Amino acid sequence: MQVQSMYFKRRAAQALGDEILQANLAKFGTAGLAQLRAQAVQAYGPEAFERLRTAGAEIRDRGLAELDTYIERFEREATRRGATVLFAESRAEACDLVLEICRRHRIRKAIKSKSMLSEEAGLNEALDGIGVHPVETDLGEYIIQLAHEPPSHIIAPAVHKSKDEVADLFAKSHARPRKSDIGDMTREAREALRPHFLSADLGISGGNFLIAETGSGAVVTNEGNGRMVTTLPRVHVCITGIEKVIPTLEDLATLLRLLTRSATGQPISNYVSVFTGPKGADDLDGPEHMYFILVDGGRTNLVGGDMEAMLRCIRCGACMNHCPVYKTVGGHAYGWVYPGPMGAVLTPAYVGLENALDLPHAATLCNQCGVVCPVRIPLPELLRKLREQQVERGLRPRTEMLGIRVWSWVAQRPRLYAFAARWAARTLWLLGGRAGRIRRLPLAGAGWTIGRDFPAPQGKTFRDLYAKAKRADRRAAG
Amino acid sequence: MLSFAPARIHCNDMRVGLFVTCLVDLMRPSIGSAAVKLLQAAGCEVLVPPTQTCCGQPGYNSGDRRSARALAAKVLGEFEGCDYVVVPSGSCGGMIKTHYPDLFEGEAVLLDRIRRLGGRTYELTDFLVNVARLERVPGRFAGTVTYHDACSGLRELGVKGQPRALLAGVPGLRLKEMDECEQCCGFGGTFAVKFGEVSAAIADRKCAQIQASGADAVVAGDLGCLLSIEGRLRRRGDGETKVLHVAEVLAGEAP
Numbered sequence: 001m002q003v004q005s006m007y008f009k010r011r012a013a014q015a016l017g018d019e020i021l022q023a024n025l026a027k028f029g030t031a032g033l034a035q036l037r038a039q040a041v042q043a044y045g046p047e048a049f050e051r052l053r054t055a056g057a058e059i060r061d062r063g064l065a066e067l068d069t070y071i072e073r074f075e076r077e078a079t080r081r082g083a084t085v086l087f088a089e090s091r092a093e094a095c096d097l098v099l100e101i102c103r104r105h106r107i108r109k110a111i112k113s114k115s116m117l118s119e120e121a122g123l124n125e126a127l128d129g130i131g132v133h134p135v136e137t138d139l140g141e142y143i144i145q146l147a148h149e150p151p152s153h154i155i156a157p158a159v160h161k162s163k164d165e166v167a168d169l170f171a172k173s174h175a176r177p178r179k180s181d182i183g184d185m186t187r188e189a190r191e192a193l194r195p196h197f198l199s200a201d202l203g204i205s206g207g208n209f210l211i212a213e214t215g216s217g218a219v220v221t222n223e224g225n226g227r228m229v230t231t232l233p234r235v236h237v238c239i240t241g242i243e244k245v246i247p248t249l250e251d252l253a254t255l256l257r258l259l260t261r262s263a264t265g266q267p268i269s270n271y272v273s274v275f276t277g278p279k280g281a282d283d284l285d286g287p288e289h290m291y292f293i294l295v296d297g298g299r300t301n302l303v304g305g306d307m308e309a310m311l312r313c314i315r316c317g318a319c320m321n322h323c324p325v326y327k328t329v330g331g332h333a334y335g336w337v338y339p340g341p342m343g344a345v346l347t348p349a350y351v352g353l354e355n356a357l358d359l360p361h362a363a364t365l366c367n368q369c370g371v372v373c374p375v376r377i378p379l380p381e382l383l384r385k386l387r388e389q390q391v392e393r394g395l396r397p398r399t400e401m402l403g404i405r406v407w408s409w410v411a412q413r414p415r416l417y418a419f420a421a422r423w424a425a426r427t428l429w430l431l432g433g434r435a436g437r438i439r440r441l442p443l444a445g446a447g448w449t450i451g452r453d454f455p456a457p458q459g460k461t462f463r464d465l466y467a468k469a470k471r472a473d474r475r476a477a478g
Numbered sequence: 479m480l481s482f483a484p485a486r487i488h489c490n491d492m493r494v495g496l497f498v499t500c501l502v503d504l505m506r507p508s509i510g511s512a513a514v515k516l517l518q519a520a521g522c523e524v525l526v527p528p529t530q531t532c533c534g535q536p537g538y539n540s541g542d543r544r545s546a547r548a549l550a551a552k553v554l555g556e557f558e559g560c561d562y563v564v565v566p567s568g569s570c571g572g573m574i575k576t577h578y579p580d581l582f583e584g585e586a587v588l589l590d591r592i593r594r595l596g597g598r599t600y601e602l603t604d605f606l607v608n609v610a611r612l613e614r615v616p617g618r619f620a621g622t623v624t625y626h627d628a629c630s631g632l633r634e635l636g637v638k639g640q641p642r643a644l645l646a647g648v649p650g651l652r653l654k655e656m657d658e659c660e661q662c663c664g665f666g667g668t669f670a671v672k673f674g675e676v677s678a679a680i681a682d683r684k685c686a687q688i689q690a691s692g693a694d695a696v697v698a699g700d701l702g703c704l705l706s707i708e709g710r711l712r713r714r715g716d717g718e719t720k721v722l723h724v725a726e727v728l729a730g731e732a733p
Contacts (some may be wrong), residue, residue: 325680366662368661474479
């Protein structure tokens with residue numbers, strides 16, 4: 001997927017001006033996944049859930065500390081059970097491996113369950129390029145595939161669309177009378193998808209987790225499409241990031257408890273598919289051939305560095321559900337596959353700091369993401385670290401750096417600072433006039449007054465007033 | 479005429495350094511005066527180091543560690559002699575308490591001093607409730623207020639019940655909670671300037687909640703949030719709803 005993250009500001013402005021999107025986002029914000037998570041945490045017991053978060057973070061850290069060992073173990077176990085484990089260093093290489101599998105097995109049609117990695121790699125375009133049409137079977141992914149749009153949320157990819165927009169889209173794409181009831185629309189989508197499920201010869205799934213102990217992959221869905229994709233076609237490819245390997249099935253149980261509650265507030269998703277090797281001699285169903293493609297795509301660069309904690313991410317989406325910026329501009333503004341706080345860290349980490357300059361700054365550092373992250377990723381700290389890396393590499397605008405450095409330089413010189421503050425307090429107070437507020441600030445302050453007045457100061461600095469009052473008190477006492 | 483002469487003899491022997499914050503100093507000194515009054519009412523001896531300026535957070539959050547570290551060292555020098563450091567801002571308090579140590583990593587001696595300073599640094603309402611144990615609040619307020627939980631105070635310092643407990647002691651004041659009181663107001667320091675449109679849109683949602691609460695005033699513990707909220711309320715055409723710092727309300731010094 002092409003990286004558009006350099007244009008965050010422009011894209012955010014477009015999002016703010018898009019009335020339909022704003023209405024959809026408002027609905028998501030007030031009746032969305034954040035509320036469902038809160039209810040689930042309450043039901044689980046808030047303190048117990050905090051312990052669960054700690055356990056989740058520990059499991060992920062344990063897996064990452066010896067990632068190479070666990071990847072090897074996974075490879076060994078999966079191979080022993082008849083699967084083929086392939087490794088791709090880059091996203092392009094991952095696509096090549098899938099295309100190679102298509103050629104080897106003479107694949108004509110592929111069905112897919114949700115995979116963010118395939119979005120990273122642009123796998124659908126690559127498949128189309130060799131004449132294998134991939135059909136997305138997750139309802140949200142199916143919708144955006146029909147609309148030729150990228151996902152705007154990692155677990156609710158079509159959350160930016162309203163029911164009416166989907167109704168129009170279905171009527172056009174399915175060439176059937178327009179329906180307005182969500183149940184009817186879902187049935188129609190199922191009917192449209194069913195023949196694809198039955199005729200596809202390749203199933204491509206993502207992998208929420210890979211279990212080293214058993215060489216299995218695990219996929220979490222609510223629609224059952226994951227189960228069909230991983231069992232119906234004669235070939236199954238599970239494509240996911242190398243960091244998804246966890247040590248044991250016991251660890252999977254813990255992480256599942258966290259994942260679904262954090263994502264949708266469900267104690268468990270409707271389907272949890274754990275797949276281990278291809279169809280055996282006694283099995284009634286399952287693929288004849290099974291592949292795991294483990295993709296690096298920049299992940300090892302994070303190991304041992306400032307951003308390592310980001311590799312813990314289990315892709316629940318809680319950070320974006322709780323992010324004031326995401327809830328205001330939606331996912332497309334972020335310009336790549338991953339939006340919200342986790343995307344603001346991952347995008348620069350994976351596609352280059354210089355290709356996503358705004359993202360680490362497009363956050364209020366309110367830490368609503370940090371306190372809900374199921375694996376305790378300190379997202380605001382990572383965003384701040386990325387800002388530091390930008391400064392170290394000289395990537396920030398000159399005027400911005402000058403502003404910060406002049407401010408700090410003056411703030412280290414109390415007399416000069418007092419003089420400047422006195423002047424600013426008086427000038428801004430005068431500008432505020434009788435109303436006590438400023439409609440338009442000059443220079444860097446202009447950003448503030450785009451959508452807000454600037455309340456004028458009271459005219460004198462506290463330290464001046466304090467010093468004066470102290471002198472008066474001393475005189476009165478003396 | 480302002481007076482900062484203690485109204486009564488100190489009874490608790492606490493020498494409290496007031497870090498007034500650069501924003502309060504420049505924009506709204508009445509918050510500083512209110513803080514002095516409250517600390518004195520709690521029996522503390524208040525010190526206001528005259529050379530204090532900024533805690534360094536703008537540099538820190540902009541990725542400029544060097545200037546943040548220089549200002550942190552300056553704050554350390556100015557406040558190390560105090561028994562406590564009290565800050566009428568969860569944001570600057572959180573900077574000193576939870577982020578300063580990050581700036582002195584690997585400098586054992588300084589890091590130790592910084593940690594000890596952080597250990598005795600408090601957000602104002604937290605200090606009044608949990609350390610100074612202020613019993614009688616000097617202010618009075620006729621009307622309903624709604625409380626906005628500013629992010630750093632809430633999530634870095636655990637400031638939640640303290641301001642509410644103090645407000646409950648203000649004669650005439652009725653607290654009415656708004657929906658989503660823990661939601662960010664969109665200020666975010668330089669974010670408010672760099673992403674003004676997004677910031678204002680987030681503030682707009684906060685303003686809608688404030689207005690829906692029907693309160694006469696919105697109260698918070700951080701001036702940054704207050705400026706953002708007030709700016710957006712006025713731009714929305716609301717000239718009525720008062721926007722006050724919790725110290726102003728508690729001290730009866732609402733402008």
